[in-house]
Structures are given as C-alpha cells and as structure tokens.
Amino acid sequence: SAVISQKPSRDICQRGTSLTIQCQVDSQVTMMFWYRQQPGQSLTLIATANQGSEATYESGFVIDKFPISRPNLTFSTLTVSNMSPEDSSIYLCSVEPGPGGEQYFGPGTRLTVT
Amino acid sequence: AQTVTQSQPEMSVQEAETVTLSCTYDTSESDYYLFWYKQPPSRQMILVIRQEAYKQQNATENRFSVNFQKAAKSFSLKISDSQLGDAAMYFCAYRSGNQFYFGTGTSLTVIP
Numbered sequence: 391s392a393v394i395s396q397k398p399s400r401d402i403c404q405r406g407t408s409l410t411i412q413c414q415v416d417s418q419v420t421m422m423f424w425y426r427q428q429p430g431q432s433l434t435l436i437a438t439a440n441q442g443s444e445a446t447y448e449s450g451f452v453i454d455k456f457p458i459s460r461p462n463l464t465f466s467t468l469t470v471s472n473m474s475p476e477d478s479s480i481y482l483c484s485v486e487p488g489p490g491g492e493q494y495f496g497p498g499t500r501l502t503v504t
Numbered sequence: 505a506q507t508v509t510q511s512q513p514e515m516s517v518q519e520a521e522t523v524t525l526s527c528t529y530d531t532s533e534s535d536y537y538l539f540w541y542k543q544p545p546s547r548q549m550i551l552v553i554r555q556e557a558y559k560q561q562n563a564t565e566n567r568f569s570v571n572f573q574k575a576a577k578s579f580s581l582k583i584s585d586s587q588l589g590d591a592a593m594y595f596c597a598y599r600s601g602n603q604f605y606f607g608t609g610t611s612l613t614v615i616p
Contacts, residue, residue, distance in 0.1 A: 495549035
C-alpha cells in the first residue's frame, strides 16, 4: 500500500482564480493519477502523471485548465485554473504502487468556487 | 467502451446482518481487475477487495467477499456481520491497462 497526503484539504476560492493542489506519497511510484468527484457523483479520471513525461489527459480535460507537474517519484501537483463554480468538486490523487492493479487514494481536496 | 453499473443507489442493512451490493460491467477484454472501494463521509477512498479476472476463486477479505461471475460480467460484494463502521458509499471499479472506471456508487446505511 501507500500513504498519500494532499494539501490543502479544502479551500474556498473566488471565480477566475487558480488553485494548486499538492499530492505527496510516502514511497516512490511511477504512476500518479488525478480524479475529480463532483458532488454526489462517482470519480472521473482527469489525467495520468508519470514522472519525466507530460501528463496524459482524458477526454474533456485539457492542460490549460488542469496543468499538472510531476517533478519526482513522490510528488505531483494539479492546478485548477481560471476557476468557475462548475469546478467545485473533490479532487483526489491516487497512486499505483505495485503490480496488483489497485490504486490507493489521498484524502481529497474539497474545492468550492464562489 | 468499458462501463461499470451499480444498480442500487442506496441499500440498508441491520447491524450484524449480511448485505450484498451489485455490480455489473461491460468489457471485451479478457484480462482485467475488479475492485470494491469504500468511501465514508471522511471522503477517503479505501480499497476493500480486489479480484483478478483470470482467477476463478472468489476473493475474500475478512467479512468482505465477492461473487465474481466472469461470463455474466457480474461482481457483487457481500458484507457479513455488518458493523456501524461499514456505513459508507461503495464504488465498484474496473481496471484494464491504464484505464480505470468507477461505478456510480451504492450508499450503504447500517441500522443499529
């Protein structure tokens, strides 16, 4: 397994501003993932972030809106840019520490945009 | 396209009783993984159990077990001796390659 922390745990932001969410893992992992969970909904994958390469974005998500950094094997950031109320969600990072196929999740960041 | 369907938005169970949560999925792949995750109000996603598609034996983790029917593409979760701490949102998930899909979730209430 892996222990994952996220900062901030929650934030309230003004429309038009940006927020950067940090994800820290207690072990080195190749693949990190960012998800969005809108209120009362399931998880939707935003992008996959591998160290040393550009993030791969899922359909409906673009780098200009959700830039991702992956400077090393234990850390990643997701920025939510030019926010609107529709961006109000929980954002979760996850990692895949081993070959078993499962992902382990951080505690999430609850973002409210006013 | 792969999809994961949880047809029970809400379920309830009496404490100490058994409950089964349903999940079906659609795939043309033969090699994949299936998971159940639990998300309590704290919103932390917790892995409950995993199943590899090539294994015929159903996975078991203490009070949690699955009924994996590959031909029917069904993956139900059975919770035995339900406890108050089992109350949460449960998500079924499918993984093949780098694709990871979640169902819409089942909200489980445990009645004391």
